[in-house]
Amino acid sequence: MKRLLYILPLLLLCVLPVCAQESSEPVEEEAIDVKGIIFEHLKDSYHWHIITIGEKEVSLHLPVMLYSKVSGWHFFSSRNLEEDGSYDGFHIAQEGAFAGKLVEDMPDGTFRKPLDLSLTKVALGIIINSLLLCVIVLCTARWYKHHDETDNAPGGFVGLMEFVIAMIVDDVIKPSVGKEYKKYAPLLLTIFFFILLSNLMGLIPIFPAGANVTGNIAVTLFLALITFFTVNVFGNREYWKEILWPDVPIFLKIPPILPVIELVGIFTKPFALTVRLFANMTAGHSIILALTCMIFITAKMGPAIGTPMTAVSLLFMVFMNMLELLVAYIQAYVFTILSSIFIGLAHPEEHEHKEIEN
Numbered sequence: 001m002k003r004l005l006y007i008l009p010l011l012l013l014c015v016l017p018v019c020a021q022e023s024s025e026p027v028e029e030e031a032i033d034v035k036g037i038i039f040e041h042l043k044d045s046y047h048w049h050i051i052t053i054g055e056k057e058v059s060l061h062l063p064v065m066l067y068s069k070v071s072g073w074h075f076f077s078s079r080n081l082e083e084d085g086s087y088d089g090f091h092i093a094q095e096g097a098f099a100g101k102l103v104e105d106m107p108d109g110t111f112r113k114p115l116d117l118s119l120t121k122v123a124l125g126i127i128i129n130s131l132l133l134c135v136i137v138l139c140t141a142r143w144y145k146h147h148d149e150t151d152n153a154p155g156g157f158v159g160l161m162e163f164v165i166a167m168i169v170d171d172v173i174k175p176s177v178g179k180e181y182k183k184y185a186p187l188l189l190t191i192f193f194f195i196l197l198s199n200l201m202g203l204i205p206i207f208p209a210g211a212n213v214t215g216n217i218a219v220t221l222f223l224a225l226i227t228f229f230t231v232n233v234f235g236n237r238e239y240w241k242e243i244l245w246p247d248v249p250i251f252l253k254i255p256p257i258l259p260v261i262e263l264v265g266i267f268t269k270p271f272a273l274t275v276r277l278f279a280n281m282t283a284g285h286s287i288i289l290a291l292t293c294m295i296f297i298t299a300k301m302g303p304a305i306g307t308p309m310t311a312v313s314l315l316f317m318v319f320m321n322m323l324e325l326l327v328a329y330i331q332a333y334v335f336t337i338l339s340s341i342f343i344g345l346a347h348p349e350e351h352e353h354k355e356i357e358n
Helices: 002-020 034-042 121-145 156-177 181-202 217-234 237-244 257-299 303-345 348-357
Strands: 047-053 056-061 063-068 072-077 090-092 102-105
Touching: 034 257, 047 121, 063 102, 121 156, 121 181, 121 217, 156 181, 156 303, 181 217, 181 257, 181 303, 217 257, 217 303, 237 257, 237 348, 257 303
Parallel strands: none
Antiparallel strands: 047 056, 063 072, 090 102
């Protein structure tokens, strides 16, 4: 708390000069496009903006790989798209279903979506987060490789990892999945730490962090599909019997009223996982960016309004960032516990035997 009290005045000293500037001559200033700034951060792109120095933008230009049924393969750098967003017969669509994606210009004036295998910002963010997760896991495993059970418990980062892993396994995976929890623990732990790491990396605005990985619905959908296939491929016979021919009166099974409802439920589970993670992370990023933009908007209104509003915005930004750290963990925890429950429900016999033993 004391450190926060020291940091806030420094932040105010950095921002107040901007608020107190008064021009001797009237100068037309461009209005801040809050919506554009927020969507620029949330959406995927073919380049990764790192920093702006004066009027020069420093960006990482990513490779573009396209396949068109008309003109074949195309390989070029996203640097070629800087001027007007078009190159070699392709342009970035500004609206419609393909907004923000490259489409091919056709001779009749229409456009067509090619097969896009480009390395985008989100794709590179996934690779970076995955490599970082591998490094963390291998460094943690290395400690146990050089120590045995009689040694003292690890401290520092390895101790923190052991605490989190034990908590997730003992409090989430084991009670939810059942006696075969060891079979699914590696998968569920990987999902948990990948989501947690991606959430935390998305809150750091410095390259190579800053990519909004879990705020991309394609990523959350893929994670949900992993749970979906794990549940339905490895579900036992009793699980499918309860769906297709449940133990209810015959008039609920013929016509198949209840089986149809149960089949719909199979697909609503991954949908819930997808939307829950995507919506929560997107909302958090949007609020933080909106509060940041408020500083620059109110700065143009003069020091009387800009100074107090800047202080209020800074306080809310600090609060929201602290809250987002909590949300980053909660969303990873909720996704893991729901996945564990769904996997456990796919093995109903195990729970029945457990209840009999108890």
